[in-house]
Amino acid sequence: MAKTYFDPGEQRAARVSELFARIAPRYDLINDLQSFGLHRYWKRRVIQLARPCPGQRALDVCCGTGDLLLALARRGAEVVGLDFSEQMLEVAERRTSESRSPKDRSPAPPDNHASRITHHPAPAAHCIRADAQRIPFPDASFDIVTVAYGLRNLANWESGLQEMHRVTRTGGRLVVLDFGKPDNLAWRKLYYLYLRLFVPCLGRVFCGSAAAYAYILESLQHYPAQHGVAAKMRDLGLANVRIVNLMGGVMTINYGEKRSNA
Ligand SMILES: C[S@@+](CC[C@H](N)C(=O)[O-])C[C@H]1O[C@@H](n2cnc3c(N)ncnc32)[C@H](O)[C@@H]1O
Numbered sequence: 001m002a003k004t005y006f007d008p009g010e011q012r013a014a015r016v017s018e019l020f021a022r023i024a025p026r027y028d029l030i031n032d033l034q035s036f037g038l039h040r041y042w043k044r045r046v047i048q049l050a051r052p053c054p055g056q057r058a059l060d061v062c063c064g065t066g067d068l069l070l071a072l073a074r075r076g077a078e079v080v081g082l083d084f085s086e087q088m089l090e091v092a093e094r095r096t097s098e099s100r101s102p103k104d105r106s107p108a109p110p111d112n113h114a115s116r117i118t119h120h121p122a123p124a125a126h127c128i129r130a131d132a133q134r135i136p137f138p139d140a141s142f143d144i145v146t147v148a149y150g151l152r153n154l155a156n157w158e159s160g161l162q163e164m165h166r167v168t169r170t171g172g173r174l175v176v177l178d179f180g181k182p183d184n185l186a187w188r189k190l191y192y193l194y195l196r197l198f199v200p201c202l203g204r205v206f207c208g209s210a211a212a213y214a215y216i217l218e219s220l221q222h223y224p225a226q227h228g229v230a231a232k233m234r235d236l237g238l239a240n241v242r243i244v245n246l247m248g249g250v251m252t253i254n255y256g257e258k259r260s261n262a
Pocket residue numbers: 013016017020061062063064065066067082083084085088130131132133147148149150153154155
């Protein structure tokens with residue numbers, strides 16, 4: 001199979017951006033199909049670890065179509081979703097506005113335009129188009145910084161993680177969800193076979209491109225996954241660094257907290 005989307009070096013970001021522009025309309029559908037719906041559960045685990053509270057500020061990096069963005073906002077956090085793909089952000093913005101209460105979006109009563117009442121607070125979520133490697137916020141801006149299936153896509157994942165750490169406040173949480181590398185060799189081989197054979201078929205059927213989904217395995221092979229991310233978190237000085245392996249390490253969550261002197 002031609003390897004057209006994984007391109008190390010300077011062209012990486014442009015190729016990744018092209019890939020997500022192409023798959024954006026079917027991204028959510030394929031996510032459900034390829035994970036048998038389990039990505040929803042994995043994202044709930046991210047939210048449990050992130051522990052958003054009303055009034056806290058959260059940043060979801062590489063927010064894509066907005067799953068974590070919306071989940072954080074529903075728990076009362078004030079959330080910014082950051083992504084560089086216009087097409088993915090269009091979906092996120094549509095979902096954000098749809099998730100607002102119908103009463104919030106209904107036209108004002110004809111007799112008294114001033115009496116429009118918001119019965120349920122709209123999620124405090126908005127999106128910005130930016131590069132995850134140059135996050136346009138000052139140091140220590142957020143209580144929570146999350147990234148799901150994004151770090152692996154960056155031209156330089158280590159500098160991406162460093163940026164996320166920079167914008168996290170002291171005591172804040174950094175949570176990373178991504179494909180993992182199971183320690184058990186037999187399980188890892190089976191899972192790689194699934195990524196090599198089954199997932200590109202979904203890409204061919206639903207996006208007309210097997211290569212777009214063959215990219216998952218290619219990018220994973222160039223990414224250190226849970227152990228490398230945990231080591232980098234420790235290097236950055238994060239406290240309480242944890243790896244939460246899901247399904248034997250097929251999926252993985254890296255968690256850390258920013259220390260006062262980190
Ligand atoms: C696999 S999707 C994940 C979307 C979402 N977080 C989720 O879990 O469904 C990866 C996202 O990362 C974005 N992305 C990749 N590289 C990026 C970068 N350098 N800056 C900002 N966004 C980036 C892509 O546009 C895409 O929306």
